[in-house]
Amino acid sequence: MRYIIRTALLLTLMLLAVACGQSQNASTSDDSPTVAAEADPEAQPDPEAQPDPEAEGASDEIMGEGGLVIYSGRSETLVGPVIEMFEEESGIDVQVRYGETAEMAATILEEGQNSPADIYYGQDAGALGALANEGRLTVLPTDLLESVEARFRSQEGEWVGVTGRARVVVYNTEALSEADMPASILDFTDPRWAGKLGWAPTNGSFQAFVTALRASLGEEAAREWLEGIQANQPKVYSNNSAIVDAVVSGEIEAGFVNHYYLLRLLKESGGELPAANYYFPTADIGNLINVAGVGILDTARHQEAAEQFVRFLLSEEAQRYFANETDEYPLAAAVPTASDVVPLADIPTPEIDLNKLQDLDGTLELLLELGIL
Amino acid sequence: MIGDLLNPPRGARPSQQAGPPRSLRLIGVVLAALLALPLLYLLLRAAEMGPSDLAAILLRPRTVDALWNSVRLAAATTLTTTLIAVPAAWLTTRTDLPARRLWLILLVLPLVFPSFVGGYVVVSALGPRGMMQGWLETLFGIQRLPEIYGFPGALLTMTLFTYPYTLLSVRAALQGLDPALEESARSLGLTAWQSFFRLTMPLLRPAIVAGGLLVALYTLSDFGAVSLLQYDALPRVILVQLTASLNRGGAAILSLLLAIVTLIVLIFEARSAARTRYYSVGSGAKRRHSRVALGKWRGIALTFCATVVGWALVMPLAVLLFWLIRGLRAGEPMRALWSLTANSLYASGLAALATTLVALPIAFLVVRYPSLLSRVVGRVAYMGYGLPGIVVALALISFGATYATPLYQTLVMLVFAYVVRFLPQALGTVESALQQLSPRVEDAARSLGYGPLQVLGRVTLPLARNGIASAAALIFLTTMKELPATLFLSPLGFRTLATRIWDTTSEGFFAQGAAPALVLVFFSAFSLLPILVATRER
Secondary structure, three states, X not given: OHHHHHHHHHHHHHHHHHHHHHHHOHHHHOOOOOHHHOOOOOOOOOHHHOOOHHHHHHHHHHHOOOOEEEEEOOOHHHHHHHHHHHHHHHOOOEEEEEOOHHHHHHHHHHHHHHOXXXXXXEOOHHHHHHHHHOOXXXXXXXHHHOOOOHHHEOOOOOXXXXXXXXXXXXEEOOOOOHHHOOOOHHHHHOHHHOOOEEEOOOOHHHHHHHHHHHHHHOHHHHHHHHHHHHHOOOEEOOOHHHHHHHHHHOOOOEEEEEOHHHHHHHHHHOOOOOEEEEOOOOOOHHHOEEEEXXXXXXXXXXXXXXXXXXXXXXXXXXXXXXXXXXXXXXXXXXXXXOOOOOOHHHOOOOOOOHXXXXXXXXXXXXXXXXXXX | OHHHHHOOOXXXXXXXXXXXXXXXXXXXXXXXXXXXXXXXXXXXHHHOOOHHHHHHHHHOHHHHHHHHHHHHHHHHHHHHXXXXXXXHHHHHHHEOOOOHHHHHHHHHHHHHOOHHHHHHHHHHHHOOOOHHHHHHHHHHOOOOOOOOOOHHHHHHHHHHHHHHHHHHHHHHHHHHOOHHHHHHHHHOOOOHHXXXXXXXXXXXXXXXXHHHXXXXXXXXXXXXXXXXXXXXXXXXXXXXXXXXXXOHHHHHHHHHHHHHHHHHHHHHXXXXXXXXXXXXXXXXXXXXXXXXXXXXXXXXXHHXXXXXXXXXXXXXXXXXXXXXXXXXXXXXOOOOOHHHHXXXXXXXXXXXXXXXXXXXXXXXXXXXOOOHHHHHHHHHHHHOOOOOHHHXXXXXXXXXXXXXXXXXXXXXXHHHHHHHHHHHHHHHXXXXXXXXXXXXXXXXXXXXXXXXXXXXXXXXXXXXXXXXXXXXXXXXHHHHOOXXXXXXXXXXXXXXXXXXXXXXXXXXXXXXXXXXXXXXXXXXXXXXXXXXXXXXXX
């Protein structure tokens, strides 16, 4: 008995000792997907720590101390491989913190001037706009901004879109055919959709859509639409994946989501599912294209490396990765869309200034007032 | 100090009536100050809001509804978990239930599912068109199950994944009870059932209340499961404020509301467990408890255990395996998990150690030296636990980045965050262990010439070791699945199984989330073994 307690104590003391040793170079326990295979961070030195001499020389000049720090509101599953490609090519050591888009933005605001982050990589234009509004993003070089269409970047030049995503209506193909689908998202207020719809009002992409609706058709129209949908008693889900799952299982007939969730589920389940994405035939606000984008923080300590990273995200290699692996729309370097995705050029997209999506406060007020949130 | 003013003059019973040693008091005050950081942060943030904002947020019908929903869910979950945990603890500790130890492990394991995984699992298994409906449709042609969403689903999910808190707490107490008490009861003519309800149950009350408190506060602060089950509780409203508009002031006001609820729950708890002695004063020689022969009840007991395990453990495992196999068949690439696993075990081990070390002095203050000071310290310790994890994380980000820059985003900071979030889990268990230990035993050791530290090391800690080991195990298991603090406060690049599960499932990659979830369950199961060894009756 006593032996067990003592052994446990000794073990914990050893752990503590290791902890103290490790906290200085916690970065070596980095777990980017490929490094993950080399299990034990204590037992062997991290191979990433010794890049080839040429690259090291280059990165030393740029980096000074520590690595480039990215706060990513996009998950590691989506962007981890791209960041790894960048590390390999540039020899720059990159550290990433992953979290929800809005929570990452909140973290930067809480950290204030002491934020270790160089780059903020967010899931939607609204959060990027909100950070820019707080004065936390710097103006990017013109050549970076101009590698994407003007509608996919900040007008003040504080952030640039990297990939695009389309709002779509996912529908159950056993319950509905494409002919049953309305010409505009505004028509889903029709009572025939009562009890058959799903939405995710807490989801950032949905809120961005409502903001776009307010910006393009006015407050009254947005309110009427929300009230109309609410009158149809939609099922409330906590995110896009849950909606797609519910459509596939037949729990609901249709739901408002981003285009790639169904594509991912199709890949994961091996191809055949009774669901399809629906795009509106005209330039309806329902076809909103939102972006995931990046900005460089005002407190960035590695300005040059940060610019290099943004340039890499907009390069053909990275854009090709996003097109093929995450099923998003590439926005730069003339990379074509993946074969199973409806090309951006074929979607009649509404004219909307993404910079206006930062007015989330107004959307929140409206959703709260209507009792949706 | 305030404690001195309130304490009566030193009298005949030094160990209970005298104020705490100065060092202990100092430790208590420092710890309380550190633990109060989230509360301080919330007050500062809330103070930035004008009175009109305050009124607008608090008086909104939705806020009131969400508050009511939170309270209702917490109360109901506490009740249902107690109904499951007390019989389960008794069966696995005191009876001749076949394969008792195995059942115990299986019954405690549901603790390791992160609540958002629990939410996904319940929805995909029991949703109106979920897996269960699929089977029922083939068997009986049932097209649609009733809605799982809302209160029933949230209650079911919270119950399934939190009852082990009460189970562990009650088990530790059952083992700490002096068998002589029950033997006397039996020799005085009470039947086994009578002795259980009239003696054992009242003696278990502190442990039940302590476990119930953990369940209630966990439920109040949970965001993941509750929001996936579309139940509109207060944390969801707080998250909406935070994420939809980065409105940290509004979120702070709502969080303070939650803190007030926590305080009320604590007062309620203090009332219900107040002013009773729970230790026996006799010679207290610990012997093996006699096992109750279940006899004809054995079948019912096994059915009970199997039902609970089936819902809380087998169902989630089945869903996870289904996701994994479906993904593997479709050729989803699987990523290596070694370093994630190492990080999870490592951080959780440190958290278990640190939290138990912090819990000991506080539990001592609270149990041995009841005073205003110890009450304040004891309550403050619960504040971090009753708040949503993201709120605690933001508070520590704010203070850490500004006032503790060298520690910010290091393991030290992360472990501190775990302590702030989970201390009550250790505290409740250690407190009930100490409550069962007569201070007179300590007095006796002191009178025989032991100094205070010797009494602690040679008498108190060894006698309370079951409780202490359970406390460390609880913290370990809870930290394994912790998400918000790990995401926001870990060293850059430090990722765990829990963050991977979140990272993948939130993007809809369920197969890739299933693998780390299964690894998490596997390693957590092993971490239970030392606890079972440490708490084996001699």
